[in-house]
Amino acid sequence: MGFKETGVITREELEERGLLPSIERLEKGPIAIAECPEGIPCNICVNVCPFNAVLMDKIYDLPRIDPDKCIGCGVCVPQCPGLAMFIVDLSKPDRALITLPYEFPPEPRKGMRVKLLDRAGNVVGEGSIVKVWQYDKTWAVTVETPRDKWFEVRAIWIPEK
Ligand code: SF4
Numbered sequence: 001m002g003f004k005e006t007g008v009i010t011r012e013e014l015e016e017r018g019l020l021p022s023i024e025r026l027e028k029g030p031i032a033i034a035e036c037p038e039g040i041p042c043n044i045c046v047n048v049c050p051f052n053a054v055l056m057d058k059i060y061d062l063p064r065i066d067p068d069k070c071i072g073c074g075v076c077v078p079q080c081p082g083l084a085m086f087i088v089d090l091s092k093p094d095r096a097l098i099t100l101p102y103e104f105p106p107e108p109r110k111g112m113r114v115k116l117l118d119r120a121g122n123v124v125g126e127g128s129i130v131k132v133w134q135y136d137k138t139w140a141v142t143v144e145t146p147r148d149k150w151f152e153v154r155a156i157w158i159p160e161k
């Protein structure tokens with residue numbers, strides 16, 4: 001079953017659509033992953049990218065990330081209205097860095113320990129926030145995660161103390 005039945009996109013679906021960077025590219029440094037598989041009429045990521053790294057001919061095309069132009073700056077993450085942009089960095093041998101959008105209280109802060117969630121909201125581990133910034137009402141949060149969870153983790157939960 002795929003995202004049309006479950007609401008959760010699979011690795012195969014991202015690969016089939018050319019939306020997943022190669023492991024070789026991920027290991028070189030941060031790069032955006034646009035988990036946006038439906039060809040909706042939106043091109044905000046194209047317009048906000050300072051490096052012209054999101055490619056789209058027509059507004060209902062899928063957003064393609066140019067692996068040579070994207071530097072993983074994260075500008076697109078809090079500006080995507082579908083909360084579908086993520087940055088993954090596998091350049092460190094012992095961990096993964098994932099930047100994801102976040103819109104819930106409490107306010108995320110650097111150094112916090114958080115629960116790591118998969119696309120379905122299941123807890124899959126724990127990680128630490130290493131960087132936070134905000135655009136409008138959306139946070140972009142970079143979390144350090146176990147390296148083998150780089151594809152699974154796409155959200156965080158900050159437990160109330
Ligand atoms: S991470 Fe930065 S360079 Fe890459 S697509 Fe997003 S805005 Fe462009």
Ligand code: SF4
Pocket residue numbers: 034035036042043044045046063079080081082083084085
């Ligand atoms: S801004 Fe987000 S929702 Fe719009 S095309 Fe880009 S990835 Fe898809």
